[in-house]
Amino acid sequence: MSRHENRMICNCKQVSLYDIEKALHEAKTLVDVEHAFADVQKQTHCSTGCGKCHDQIMDIISQLMYNEI
Numbered sequence: 594m595s596r597h598e599n600r601m602i603c604n605c606k607q608v609s610l611y612d613i614e615k616a617l618h619e620a621k622t623l624v625d626v627e628h629a630f631a632d633v634q635k636q637t638h639c640s641t642g643c644g645k646c647h648d649q650i651m652d653i654i655s656q657l658m659y660n661e662i
């Protein structure tokens with residue numbers, strides 16, 4: 594992702610923006626944001642700690658799905 598700099602999104606699980614983007618490209622079920630989130634979570638374990646990052650990750654995934662994929 595060139596126009597965004599990489600940054601840590603999920604501090605609990607040390608998942609960066611780049612990790613989320615990469616997992617999304619490998620995701621099997623891009624039916625909707627919820628399914629994509631489940632796939633990304635399976636791969637990265639993001640949002641399995643405090644859960645504080647959940648909304649931010651959902652936003653990032655929807656942006657990636659609808660603007661860049």
Ligand code: FES
Pocket residue numbers: 602603604605606639640641642643644645646647
């Ligand atoms: S910051 Fe992602 S689970 Fe806590």
